Amino acid sequence: xxxxxxxxxxxFSLLFSSxxxxxxxxxxxxxxxxxxxxxxxxxxxxxxxxxxxxSAAAAEILEIDTHEESSDYTWSEADxxxxxxxxxxxxxxxxxxxxxxxxxxxxxxxxxxxxxxxDDGQIVVQTDIEQPVRLILDGVSISNASSAAIDIEQADKVxxxxxxxxxxxxxxxxxxxxxxxxxxxxxxxLFSKADLSISGSGTLSVSGNYADAITSKDGLLIRxxxxxxxxxxxxxxxxxxxxxxxxxxxxxxGGDALKSDNDDPEALGAVLIDASSLEINAxxxxxxxxxxxxxxxxxxxxxxxxxxxASLSADESAKxxxxxxxxxxNDGSFTLDSADDALHSNGSIVVNxxxxxxxxxxxxxxxxxxLTINGGELNILSSYEGLxxxxxxxxxxxxALVASDDGINAASAAAGTGGQMLxxxxxxxxxxxxxxxFYQTGGFIYxxxGGDGVDTNGSASISGGTLLVDGPTNxxxxxxxxxxxxxxxxxxxxxxxxxxxxxxxxxxxxxxxVLIAFESAQQADTLVSLQNESGLNVLAYAPSKPFQTLLLxxxxxxxxGAYSVLLGGSSTGAQQDGLYLGGSTxxxxxxxxxxxxxxxxxxxxxxxxxxxxxxxxxxxxxx
Numbered sequence: 001x002x003x004x005x006x007x008x009x010x011x012f013s014l015l016f017s018s019x020x021x022x023x024x025x026x027x028x029x030x031x032x033x034x035x036x037x038x039x040x041x042x043x044x045x046x047x048x049x050x051x052x053x054x055s056a057a058a059a060e061i062l063e064i065d066t067h068e069e070s071s072d073y074t075w076s077e078a079d080x081x082x083x084x085x086x087x088x089x090x091x092x093x094x095x096x097x098x099x100x101x102x103x104x105x106x107x108x109x110x111x112x113x114x115x116x117x118x119d120d121g122q123i124v125v126q127t128d129i130e131q132p133v134r135l136i137l138d139g140v141s142i143s144n145a146s147s148a149a150i151d152i153e154q155a156d157k158v159x160x161x162x163x164x165x166x167x168x169x170x171x172x173x174x175x176x177x178x179x180x181x182x183x184x185x186x187x188x189x190l191f192s193k194a195d196l197s198i199s200g201s202g203t204l205s206v207s208g209n210y211a212d213a214i215t216s217k218d219g220l221l222i223r224x225x226x227x228x229x230x231x232x233x234x235x236x237x238x239x240x241x242x243x244x245x246x247x248x249x250x251x252x253x254g255g256d257a258l259k260s261d262n263d264d265p266e267a268l269g270a271v272l273i274d275a276s277s278l279e280i281n282a283x284x285x286x287x288x289x290x291x292x293x294x295x296x297x298x299x300x301x302x303x304x305x306x307x308x309x310a311s312l313s314a315d316e317s318a319k320x321x322x323x324x325x326x327x328x329x330n331d332g333s334f335t336l337d338s339a340d341d342a343l344h345s346n347g348s349i350v351v352n353x354x355x356x357x358x359x360x361x362x363x364x365x366x367x368x369x370x371l372t373i374n375g376g377e378l379n380i381l382s383s384y385e386g387l388x389x390x391x392x393x394x395x396x397x398x399x400a401l402v403a404s405d406d407g408i409n410a411a412s413a414a415a416g417t418g419g420q421m422l423x424x425x426x427x428x429x430x431x432x433x434x435x436x437x438f439y440q441t442g443g444f445i446y447x448x449x450g451g452d453g454v455d456t457n458g459s460a461s462i463s464g465g466t467l468l469v470d471g472p473t474n475x476x477x478x479x480x481x482x483x484x485x486x487x488x489x490x491x492x493x494x495x496x497x498x499x500x501x502x503x504x505x506x507x508x509x510x511x512x513x514v515l516i517a518f519e520s521a522q523q524a525d526t527l528v529s530l531q532n533e534s535g536l537n538v539l540a541y542a543p544s545k546p547f548q549t550l551l552l553x554x555x556x557x558x559x560x561g562a563y564s565v566l567l568g569g570s571s572t573g574a575q576q577d578g579l580y581l582g583g584s585t586x587x588x589x590x591x592x593x594x595x596x597x598x599x600x601x602x603x604x605x606x607x608x609x610x611x612x613x614x615x616x617x618x619x620x621x622x623x
Contacts, residue, residue: 475500517604
């Protein structure tokens with residue numbers, strides 16, 4: 001059976017959504033500590049395609065032939081071989097089974113129904129005949145103090161069926177006994193050297209006290225199953241691929257929870273999950289793939305290494321979802337609390353949909369090559385940096401993020417430093433722009449950042465959607481920090497921050513903007529309104545933090561138009577994250593009057609250094 005998994009070329013590449021429909025707006029409360037996406041709608045700009053300077057889509061669709069066939073789940077009861085587990089003994093009625101004390105050797109293909117308890121024994125599968133072995137677990141409890149409970153040494157493939165209405169348990173000991181010092185397998189309570197499938201309406205509980213709980217050195221497929229796992233090391237591992245469909249999994253792991261780690265270039269080492277419910281607590285990564293991770297739907301609760309407030313050493317990896325080649329999220333509900341990046345790839349990340357609630361001790365979404373958001377609702381409640389990649393594109397969706405450092409950072413991955421980025425330095429310190437980009441063609445973005453709101457070591461292009469920034473209160477960072485250009489050709493932008501490193505839009509912008517530098521810092525929640533000659537608001541914004549500069553841009557601003565800047569009061573416009581569209585302002589003081597003589601207008605004096613930022617040094621965590 002073929003399963004489709006997306007993988008990405010190792011170049012500056014991304015997928016663009018062919019349709020940028022209405023995008024979810026964002027509502028925040030107590031913006032310093034939390035961000036929430038609401039169901040409000042923001043109208044996209046007329047231009048909903050990526051700027052021509054961005055790179056073209058470069059994705060391959062790879063079909064992986066799994067071992068699954070429809071005949072795997074059908075058999076005749078008359079052909080079943082019964083294996084009765086009797087504490088320290090085993091009895092078998094039929095051919096294909098050899099019993100030695102408390103060990104049953106299955107030596108031929110067929111269907112075997114196991115029932116009863118085995119206190120310190122083992123089921124071994126070893127057959128070189130190219131036909132499947134089917135194990136029906138009909139209320140079994142199997143433990144082994146010094147090896148795997150089920151050890152599949154050789155088979156074409158093995159299908160484990162969890163009989164309806166049954167509870168089945170497998171466990172191993174904390175120490176294994178091997179035949180010689182150069183042998184290190186099996187190493188899991190349920191271990192397989194062959195392709196393995198697990199299915200059925202019963203339940204399976206696996207305790208891997210030595211190392212892993214469930215491991216297949218080939219492919220592993222879990223379908224329509226309820227499985228609970230605890231492991232000293234990895235929870236569930238399919239080396240070639242791990243496919244989970246319509247399953248309920250609870251995993252507590254001392255290493256990675258779900259894992260596929262074949263690094264063969266032929267697109268192995270992939271994880272595909274669909275329509276499943278996963279509850280994960282791992283000291284390592286929650287979901288980890290050497291190749292690609294693709295999630296189509298389902299519900300996922302993942303905590304790694306104790307959560308976002310935990311500390312990690314430089315060589316530890318505790319990411320929520322990691323695909324070293326690519327991560328693709330099509331839909332689903334995600335609650336991620338990770339000590340490391342919540343979503344991570346050394347290649348590309350594409351988010352097409354889904355709802356996310358994220359707390360992370362590092363980056364919320366980090367991709368070395370390209371990060372593309374086409375839809376979904378992302379609530380990033382806490383992070384070091386919110387979105388980070390060499391190429392960041394937002395085509396749709398709703399994003400609300402809180403970051404202790406930069407909110408959005410377009411920068412380079414430092415070679416050999418384990419996937420960390422070269423951080424952008426403060427504005428005005430000089431440096432040369434690189435080929436790093438932040439594009440926004442649609443969607444609604446709210447950024448609350450302690451460092452730079454939007455930081456690019458190259459350039460940025462805003463052609464649609466809404467971008468709101470509550471930037472830094474210190475003068476060492478700015479709401480916008482760029483080394484090339486920051487071009488606005490569409491959409492709504494309101495970016496507030498301190499005055500020391502404030503930057504306006506660049507002169508190549510085609511949509512007018514105004515950077516207002518106030519004589520003194522304004523209190524949080526102070527409304528700033530930009531009114532036209534008719535006394536109607538073009539837009540108004542009330543930053544959630546103290547600010548001294550505010551950049552405003554809207555398609556309604558016209559070069560040559562006369563406008564008034566009002567300070568304070570209240571607005572009758574529709575409010576989203578402090579942004580008021582339409583309506584009028586009352587009870588405010590007139591701060592200044594201005595005429596837009598060009599596409600970039602500055603009112604007051606700010607950004608004493610005035611230049612772009614310089615890249616910082618490399619990080620050090622492993623991928």
